[in-house]
Amino acid sequence: MNLIISTLRKDDLYNKKIIENIQKNISNVEIIYTEDMNIKGCIGCNRCWLVTPGICTIKDDYEKLLIKFLQSKQVVFITDLKLGFVSYKLKNIFDRILPLLTMNLRFKNGQMRHYFRYKKHYKMGLIYKGNGNREFLEKWLERVMINLDGTSIGTYNIENEEEILNALINC
Amino acid sequence: MHLLIVSCTPRAKEKSNTDKILDELRKGYEYNGNTTETLYLYKRNEWESIREKFYENDNILFALPLYVECIPGIMAEFLETLKPKQNCNTKIGFLLQSGFAEASQLRCCESYLETLPSLLGCEYNGTLLKGNMFAVSFLGSKMGKQMVEPFYNMGKYYAQNNYFNKEVVNDFAKPEYFSKKEIFLSNVVSPLNKLFMKVFAKKLGCKGSLNDKPYQNYIKR
Incomplete structure (x- = not known):
């Protein structure tokens, strides 16, 4: 399954257009709008590492996303850019991936990394709306994916529909 | 100031x-x-x-x-x-x-x-x-x-x-990166670190293993 998680409003015109286009060209796509969900920010309590390993202590709608990450072949996030970075709504979603890792550390490619809780190769990409430095976003997503032992599908301006579709079809 | x-x-x-x-x-x-x-x-x-x-x-x-x-x-x-x-x-x-x-x-x-x-x-x-x-x-x-x-x-x-x-x-x-020697040593003491974390977690009330996989059944590879 290909999963699209949009933090934009459903009635956002850019959002509507790109999602229509993806649905038309790519099979087996599921769309989730976080607008309908209650997702809080990580509070840094470390309980998902040390007290209830693998389970977040915050009881809201995030668990549904965590399970979807494990089920999906690839995940593409759609976000606004704010101050040159992804909106806090999306950053909260990324901050709460910690249950996918364990507390323990090791070295991988010369840097400290957490052990992965599950054997799973994650593929994630980003579609952004607004102004920002793509080079930075690329670097950020790549580093995030190193933490997850996954692959970045890349970051794409929401207006570059052709590029987005090519990337999704080819990966 | x-x-x-x-x-x-x-x-x-x-x-x-x-x-x-x-x-x-x-x-x-x-x-x-x-x-x-x-x-x-x-x-x-x-x-x-x-x-x-x-x-x-x-x-x-x-x-x-x-x-x-x-x-x-x-x-x-x-x-x-x-x-x-x-x-x-x-x-x-x-x-x-x-x-x-x-x-x-x-x-x-x-x-x-x-x-x-x-x-x-x-x-x-x-x-x-x-x-x-x-x-x-x-x-x-x-x-x-x-x-x-x-x-x-x-x-x-x-x-x-x-x-x-x-x-x-x-x-x-610093360090910007650890040296190869430091990484080697860290790998040697790694089992000790894991043991320490296990004991520490137990003290905090952890009942399972730190490597538990509560959502394992959902995984599709």
Whole structure:
């Protein structure tokens, strides 16, 4: 399954257009709008590492996303850019991936990394709306994916529909 | 000189590594009669007054833990509510700390922080970064305090220079990467670390294994 998680409003015109286009060209796509969900920010309590390993202590709608990450072949996030970075709504979603890792550390490619809780190769990409430095976003997503032992599908301006579709079809 | 410090961690003060570092940094900064005021983003009902203080002050330090390669969600959320300052002389510096030990782990976030002040109509005053801070709160007051003591001198340094010079910070934050020898040694003691974590987790009330896979059944490869 290909999963699209949009933090934009459903009635956002850019959002509507790109999602229509993806649905038309790519099979087996599921769309989730976080607008309908209650997702809080990580509070840094470390309980998902040390007290209830693998389970977040915050009881809201995030668990549904965590399970979807494990089920999906690839995940593409759609976000606004704010101050040159992804909106806090999306950053909260990324901050709460910690249950996918364990507390323990090791070295991988010369840097400290957490052990992965599950054997799973994650593929994630980003579609952004607004102004920002793509080079930075690329670097950020790549580093995030190193933490997850996954692959970045890349970051794409929401207006570059052709590029987005090519990337999704080819990966 | 007066410094407004905004603590951008979601953790409450008592459990926050960032705030333990700030305790020392502040002492160093105030050494020569300078003053500071610290505000906390985890106190959400105070955001309106934190915004007002942001607009009133022209010497500001944002202090933050590294969360998934960049700023924590709570900080992003707060920043999104700010209007860029107009025609001001405001300088913003950053204190960035992480659990990962190597300075290289903080560079992605640092490169973002370098761009942030100008987007808020302010000037960049440098970033003090330091890894290996995970255990500060866990180790208890005595050992935790030892870990953060070096920040006293950096507070003094910031008061004197009003800028975090990159070379000075790099020296403070090293190692950038661990040497092959250090990585080898760390791999040798790794089983001990795991054992320590296991015992520690049990003390905190953990009933299962730290490697539990509660959602294993959902995985499709």
